[in-house]
Structure formats: structure tokens, C-alpha cells
Amino acid sequence: MSRCSVVTMGRLGVDHIAAVEGLQGPVSIDRRCADLPELIAVCRAGRADAALIIGDTDQLTATVLHELQGEGRNVVVISHIAQERGRLQRLGVRSFPDEVSASDLALALRGVQAAEDADPGSAGPTPGHSNGFPYAAAQVHHRRELPSPEQPSPEQSSPAPFLPERPSPAARRDARAEGRNAAPAETATPAETPTSAGAAAATETAEAAETTQTRTAVGLGDLHDAASGSGSGSAGGITVVWGAPGSPGRSTVAVNLAAELALHGSSVLLLDADTVAASLVAQLGLMEETAGLARVCRAADLGRLDVAALHAATTVVQIGGVRLDLLSGLPRSQRWPELRERSLTAVLELVRVHYEHVIIDVAAPVEEDEELSFDTAAPQRNAATLACLRLAERLLVVGAADPVNFPRLVKAVEALDPSLGGVPGVQPEVVINKVRSEVIGRSPRDQISQTWLRIGPAAPIAAFLPWDPAGCDAALLTGQILAEAAPNSPLRRGIARLAGVDLPVRRRGLLRSGRR
Structure with missing residues (x-):
């Protein structure tokens, strides 16, 4: 069984690093970084097989994650905010709550899909949309820009995946026709979203x-x-x-x-x-x-x-x-x-x-x-x-x-x-x-x-x-x-x-x- 070198940063209520080290398995925490720039620098140098980010997820964007995932590196995130876990999963990153077990975390760092590692509190990516934009919007009365609509609830409008599979021309025509014939979506109470930093x-x-x-x-x-x-x-x-x-x-x-x-x-x-x-x-x-x-x-x-x-x-x-x-x-x-x-x-x-x-x-x-x-x-x-x-x-x-x-x-x-x-x-x-x-x-x-x-x-x-x-x-x-x-x-x-x-x-x- 090959050794998996992990570089990590951050900490929450549970000491996940000590828990993973306590397994005495192939996963080894080789370095704790003080901040995200240090973590990126270590990954650029090719000194890690996986990256574990705990808690500090506000600065994780698709561009940053794409760089961390270079050379086939596994990136795993632990967050106590359910909506942050859903956002990161839509960006293609394995995310877990703070209560994740050490064994499941070790499997994720090695890139192994556990049997029960799905987070029920975070919504995964969905292939399509239920509303018929742009014709489900409010009526325009000779003005340039529409006011921003209220954010729909997760049950009414699922977020789009970051890089969806490219549909065929026939499928796109059917999807557009379906969207134009769809009834306007009802407006839901705006959901709370974590604010981004910077x-x-x-x-x-x-x-x-x-x-x-x-x-x-x-x-x-x-x-x-x-x-x-x-x-x-x-x-x-x-x-x-x-x-x-x-x-x-x-x-x-x-x-x-x-x-x-x-x-x-x-x-x-x-x-x-x-x-x-x-x-x-x-x-x-x-x-x-x-x-x-x-x-x-x-x-x-x-x-x-x-x-x-x-x-x-x-x-x-x-x-x-x-x-x-x-x-x-x-x-x-x-x-x-x-x-x-x-x-x-x-x-x-x-x-x-x-x-x-x-x-x-x-x-x-x-x-x-x-x-x-x-x-x-x-x-x-x-x-x-x-x-x-x-x-x-x-x-x-x-x-x-x-x-x-x-x-x-x-x-x-x-x-x-x-x-x-x-x-x-x-x-x-x-x-x-x-x-x-x-x-x-x-x-x-x-x-x-x-x-x-x-x-x-x-x-x-x-x-x-x-x-x-x-x-x-x-x-x-x-x-x-x-x-x-x-x-x-x-x-x-x-x-x-x-x-x-x-x-x-x-x-x-x-x-x-x-x-x-």
C-alpha cells in the first residue's frame, strides 16, 4: 500500500490531524501550513499527494482549487457550514462536516470513495435547471435592467455544476424549447449564504x-x-x-x-x-x-x-x-x-x-x-x-x-x-x-x-x-x-x-x- 503525503491547514473543534495520524495507516500528515499561500506553495513544489483544508474555506475559488488539484492531487475540505460544503462540492471537491470519522477522511485523502461519505447537509451538483429563464422573469416595462430577483430555495432551483457536460445541439434545442414553455418559477425566501472575503x-x-x-x-x-x-x-x-x-x-x-x-x-x-x-x-x-x-x-x-x-x-x-x-x-x-x-x-x-x-x-x-x-x-x-x-x-x-x-x-x-x-x-x-x-x-x-x-x-x-x-x-x-x-x-x-x-x-x- 503506497504512502500518501498530506499537507494541511486550519483547525476546527475536532483535531482531525491527530485522528488521522492515530490510524497509523498509509496516510501521513507531513506539514501544517499557516495560511493558504503557504499551502499553495507547497503543492506547487510537488511535495504532497493530497491537501486537507479545515475551516478556512472563504478564499477557495475554482481557480485556487484547480491549482491545488494539479498533478492529480486530491483536495479534501472540512467545514462546519452546510452551504459552504455544498458550494465546494459543486466545484468538484470532496467536503465533510466536522464530525467526519478519521477512517472516512483517510480514504478521501487517498482518493477512495467511501460507502457512506456523502454529506446530507450539502446539495450536490445537478445537471439542469427547472425554471424557464429568461422568459420566467418579471415583465419588462421599457427599462434596461431588471431588479435582482429573490434567491430561490434549493428545492425550486438547483445550482448549476461548475463545468457541466456539453450537451449535443439537439439536446440544447430541446432544453431551450422546454424552458420557453415552462411556467414562471415561484419566488422563495432568500437563503442565507456565507459572505466571501476580500x-x-x-x-x-x-x-x-x-x-x-x-x-x-x-x-x-x-x-x-x-x-x-x-x-x-x-x-x-x-x-x-x-x-x-x-x-x-x-x-x-x-x-x-x-x-x-x-x-x-x-x-x-x-x-x-x-x-x-x-x-x-x-x-x-x-x-x-x-x-x-x-x-x-x-x-x-x-x-x-x-x-x-x-x-x-x-x-x-x-x-x-x-x-x-x-x-x-x-x-x-x-x-x-x-x-x-x-x-x-x-x-x-x-x-x-x-x-x-x-x-x-x-x-x-x-x-x-x-x-x-x-x-x-x-x-x-x-x-x-x-x-x-x-x-x-x-x-x-x-x-x-x-x-x-x-x-x-x-x-x-x-x-x-x-x-x-x-x-x-x-x-x-x-x-x-x-x-x-x-x-x-x-x-x-x-x-x-x-x-x-x-x-x-x-x-x-x-x-x-x-x-x-x-x-x-x-x-x-x-x-x-x-x-x-x-x-x-x-x-x-x-x-x-x-x-x-x-x-x-x-x-x-x-x-x-x-x-x-
Whole structure:
């Protein structure tokens, strides 16, 4: 029987370390650490086969636990708080109450599943959700953000697992249809939850107290009818709008693509995962940034991500009588470490079940060179973009049509790692934006197509979007989408075709003027 070296920290009412040592078995407590940083340092050095954490669990997040579990290390936690044990079990960690026997604890440290080691006071992970978010929410009356609903009881809404198994497209369609047809969930008395320590708790409390944001109503009587033209719409799932460095128009394409899908009758979530320069809040005319994506990622990192947490962080935008949900981005780029890959992956796995379309705007950089600069595990600067690209079911690569941005687009597509192109079989769709003859010459589309066939990558050009400065300026001036500010814009029609929507052609009557 091989020896199991254990490193530990903390203490509660029972001296578990002495109890395990008293068994005189293969489990040996080799070191007691003073705090969590010392425990992490010992585990990084590879001097322990298991880690035992007793009592002090507030700082245990998914990122910390992932590092402690490196190299196949077993992590076991003892807590006298039932809700903390449930949270840690949802993060994939064996947790026990203070009354656990020494034999069961020794088996858990060796990675052996005991016959009766389940904690009846903690709720384990469940594969799904019972309520029909987002349509089980309260009715929206021309406002941007819904007030946070009361926390449902464990019997009514089970929390989502941190990294659920990825369902098939058919299963996701059935789950979304089931959620839309479900009755609204009843509101229960909020349950007590332990407060987290550090700056994360202070930030979460401040963001939860933010006021409702409003938006000036616009007269769009038949906007929804105008968007209900022919066309079956795109296949759904996660669509990532990526592109070359610079300003090729990624955000403009993303926000208007989401708006056209919403006007077409789909449930849509617009997600701003640009950690360099988030801009969707300004484009939609919001009054204040709330960092909604950071809130749900923090909830996922703490093992508290569920439908209620997602609903509380979501901003609702009213467009022509339909709703467009938004998870806003980071107000400052310095907050990029809050969007860790594991946390963002858990968020994307949750929202893909509850929305027909998830449109994500990401930053351009995709480099992974942190390990060349640090001797230890370092946070990835471009983790948000990489996580979204790996889960993409449709990838739109946007580039501008001019002598500066077009070569950038060619190099960006060539340098794109095939493993980042989303699920197997997903082909990047190249979108040439800002097409105009002023910088290309006569027949710009033909010239760009011929040049792409000659020097471009294997990915084909999927669409050409015209240069429309008047429509874009009008939308930015009023904080609206193109469907509101410039409904007959040629750029709007091009983006609607990307969404699978054919807008009806409307002819304006010619006005004749003359002197009396």
C-alpha cells in the first residue's frame, strides 16, 4: 500500500490531524501550513499527494482549487457550514462536516470513495435547471435592467455544476424549447449564504446595489414587423465575432447581429467579452456600466452560478417591443484577471442552454505566451478570447477593406490556431467590412475576391458589408442600433443577411416641390 503525503491547514473543534495520524495507516500528515499561500506553495513544489483544508474555506475559488488539484492531487475540505460544503462540492471537491470519522477522511485523502461519505447537509451538483429563464422573469416595462430577483430555495432551483457536460445541439434545442414553455418559477425566501472575503465580496456588493438603468423610448411601431421578413434565421448557439487588430467593426457587427436576431423573434444574449476595449454599453446607449460578465464569472468561480445569478447580472434592452439581454463588459481593461477561462467556460455552458443565440464580441489578441515569461502558473491575458473561440459554434472573422486592414485580416486568419476554431467542423466565416471604391478602386468586391483567392487563407469570404458612415454615425449619436437609427441602411441589410433574415424592400415616395 503506497504512502500518501498530506499537507494541511486550519483547525476546527475536532483535531482531525491527530485522528488521522492515530490510524497509523498509509496516510501521513507531513506539514501544517499557516495560511493558504503557504499551502499553495507547497503543492506547487510537488511535495504532497493530497491537501486537507479545515475551516478556512472563504478564499477557495475554482481557480485556487484547480491549482491545488494539479498533478492529480486530491483536495479534501472540512467545514462546519452546510452551504459552504455544498458550494465546494459543486466545484468538484470532496467536503465533510466536522464530525467526519478519521477512517472516512483517510480514504478521501487517498482518493477512495467511501460507502457512506456523502454529506446530507450539502446539495450536490445537478445537471439542469427547472425554471424557464429568461422568459420566467418579471415583465419588462421599457427599462434596461431588471431588479435582482429573490434567491430561490434549493428545492425550486438547483445550482448549476461548475463545468457541466456539453450537451449535443439537439439536446440544447430541446432544453431551450422546454424552458420557453415552462411556467414562471415561484419566488422563495432568500437563503442565507456565507459572505466571501476580500475585494471580490466588496465589488459584488457594490455592483448588486446599482440602480436600474433607463433608455429613452423611440417610436418603432412596425420595427418588429419589418424585421419579420423571409428567411429562416441562423442555426443558433454561440456565435463569436472576432477579427484582426484595429477597428474593423467587430462591435458594430456583433450588436446589430444580435438585434436583428431578437427582432426576428429569437431569444438572444449579447455578451461583451472584449477585455481590451469593451464598447457595447456605449453603443446601446446605457447610462452606466455594470460589468455583468465579471459578476457571473465571479459567481462561477465561487461555485454560486445559477439562473438567478445570471438573471441578476443581465441588462435588458428594449428594441421595438422585443427584449435583447446583455452581459456588459469590463469598464476598465485592468480588470481582465476577473475573466478566468474556467469561470467564463462555465458561464457559456449555462447561457447556451437558455438562449437560442449567444452573440459574443471578443478582442483581437489570441497569443498564449505567459508561460514563457513566468516560472509558475500565470493568468492568461487573452483567456476570455481563447475560451470563447474554443466554444464557438459559429465564428465570424471581421476585417476592413483597405490597404492597411486587409493584410492584417489575412495574417490573422492564417495565424488562427485550428484548435481555437470552436467545435469540430466549424469553418471561420470571413466578413469584409467597410467595402468602398474610394480606397479600393472600381469594382471593390471583385478586386478583394481575386486578391483573397490569390494570397488569402483557405477560409472563404462569407459576406461583404458596405461602408455606411452616415448610418453608423446616426446610431452612435443616439445610442441606438441601425434598425432604430437607420432602418433602410445598406449596412443593416448586410448584417441582417448574416443573421439569416431577409428584410423587405421599402420604397420611399418621391416628394415633388414647386412654387405656387
